[in-house]
Amino acid sequence: MKFLLMVKSVVKNLVRGPVTERYPFVPKKFFKGTRGQVLIEIKKCIFCGLCQRKCPSQAIVVTKDKKNWEIDRLRCVSCAACVDVCPVKCLAMDTKYAPCSDKRYKDAFNA
Amino acid sequence: MSKRTIVPFGPQHPVLPEPIHLDLVLEDEKVVEAIPSIGFVHRGLEKLVEKRDFIDFTYVAERICGICSFIHGLTYCMAVEELMKIEVPERAQYLRTIWSELSRIHSHLLWLGLTADAFGFENLFMQSWRLREYILDIIEETTGGRVIFGSAKIGGVRRDITPEKLDEILKKIRSYQKEMLEIGSYFLEDSTVKHRLQGIGILSKEDAQALGAVGPMLRASGVSMDIRMMGYAAYGKVGFAPVVETAGDSYARCKVRIRELDQSVDIIEKCVQQMKEGPVEIKVTGFPNGEFFARSEQPRGEVIYYAKANGTKFLQRMRVRTPTFANITPLLSVLKGCQLADVPILVLTIDPCISCAER
Numbered sequence: 001m002k003f004l005l006m007v008k009s010v011v012k013n014l015v016r017g018p019v020t021e022r023y024p025f026v027p028k029k030f031f032k033g034t035r036g037q038v039l040i041e042i043k044k045c046i047f048c049g050l051c052q053r054k055c056p057s058q059a060i061v062v063t064k065d066k067k068n069w070e071i072d073r074l075r076c077v078s079c080a081a082c083v084d085v086c087p088v089k090c091l092a093m094d095t096k097y098a099p100c101s102d103k104r105y106k107d108a109f110n111a
Numbered sequence: 112m113s114k115r116t117i118v119p120f121g122p123q124h125p126v127l128p129e130p131i132h133l134d135l136v137l138e139d140e141k142v143v144e145a146i147p148s149i150g151f152v153h154r155g156l157e158k159l160v161e162k163r164d165f166i167d168f169t170y171v172a173e174r175i176c177g178i179c180s181f182i183h184g185l186t187y188c189m190a191v192e193e194l195m196k197i198e199v200p201e202r203a204q205y206l207r208t209i210w211s212e213l214s215r216i217h218s219h220l221l222w223l224g225l226t227a228d229a230f231g232f233e234n235l236f237m238q239s240w241r242l243r244e245y246i247l248d249i250i251e252e253t254t255g256g257r258v259i260f261g262s263a264k265i266g267g268v269r270r271d272i273t274p275e276k277l278d279e280i281l282k283k284i285r286s287y288q289k290e291m292l293e294i295g296s297y298f299l300e301d302s303t304v305k306h307r308l309q310g311i312g313i314l315s316k317e318d319a320q321a322l323g324a325v326g327p328m329l330r331a332s333g334v335s336m337d338i339r340m341m342g343y344a345a346y347g348k349v350g351f352a353p354v355v356e357t358a359g360d361s362y363a364r365c366k367v368r369i370r371e372l373d374q375s376v377d378i379i380e381k382c383v384q385q386m387k388e389g390p391v392e393i394k395v396t397g398f399p400n401g402e403f404f405a406r407s408e409q410p411r412g413e414v415i416y417y418a419k420a421n422g423t424k425f426l427q428r429m430r431v432r433t434p435t436f437a438n439i440t441p442l443l444s445v446l447k448g449c450q451l452a453d454v455p456i457l458v459l460t461i462d463p464c465i466s467c468a469e470r
Contacts, residue, residue, distance in 0.1 A: 005296065005300060006234060009234075009238060010234070031248075031252040033251075033270070034251055035255035035256055056171065057170075077170065078256070079170050081170070
């Protein structure tokens, strides 16, 4: 039977200070490949609609005749399936997440 | 005979991360029977397979569970790949093994923290989760997601890891291995922890087999059964022996998980050494046809995916048997005869993942 085994780790903790990030004051560092939100370079888009077909959560709506590309940010699950499938590579994944909201909102892009 | 009372336990309870309800029949403080009821978080994901094509469903399969997400996606892919007779490239197999083991490490660290919290050792809870955060960072760096990896794909994996990155990960993981062993020693040697775990909820070897226990629950009762030994992904090439303990109590289950942490690091190390350059995915054409059972070892035990396809892009039927569902029956058996104060610990020792069990 051993007692007070954690003393070493408690002392280490006291010396080292907190491991957690002081988030709102220190901005979060994202990794290069983090999947945040979908970005579009609308000028390059050819409105083929592949991203709409491949989206597993049906968040993207592409209207070819009106040249409109629309995404429901709260439906999007950040899987990057649209980025993989885009033939002209106009879609990209941002490392930052979409801003939070208490209502459903859509981001529409028009060329 | 003393008077019997029924105490409801859950679905909302401080030790339960997810909702499961147990009606505990008590005689004084002793539990004589436990009646479970589940179904609070049923989402109908199995039915969804009829409306999402078989490639899209990988994303749904990953979301069945938040902790073993990668292995769910992987097992689904294995089932469909078998139906379509796809040979997955070797490098993809190794990457799948590495990510599976990373998810095992983070799941076991999560469990250790939750258990420490359940028996009131908050500092140990904090230490385990601090370490888990480093593992999550590695996962985010390599796959892009913290808990939903999104890297399993039919025909391979979606991302590759460069050799330099692999060496860096290995170096990091080796340093965390030391810390894991240190935290493990608090669990295994500290007298307060031993008081709460040793001799509590003993499941005999015969009972474990008869009641269909899986994973660490089964291995802690002395049965050497690990689905990884079947050699799916690259497990057949790395070579390892299942971790087995014989005591069958809560302490043994804890010990199995701590030893598995160590083993997972070794498996990752072997994978990195054996990996060769090559493609990570192959192009998938055509539609699946036939039926198949895919099995794999999750952190919580064996998961079975049944897939039935009819040659169209929608699967006809998909069924998941998750480890928590299999472990509920042995849990009810160990709850019989225990003290009321030990119920939270015993419920946690099966590592319950209710959203998995209900899908």
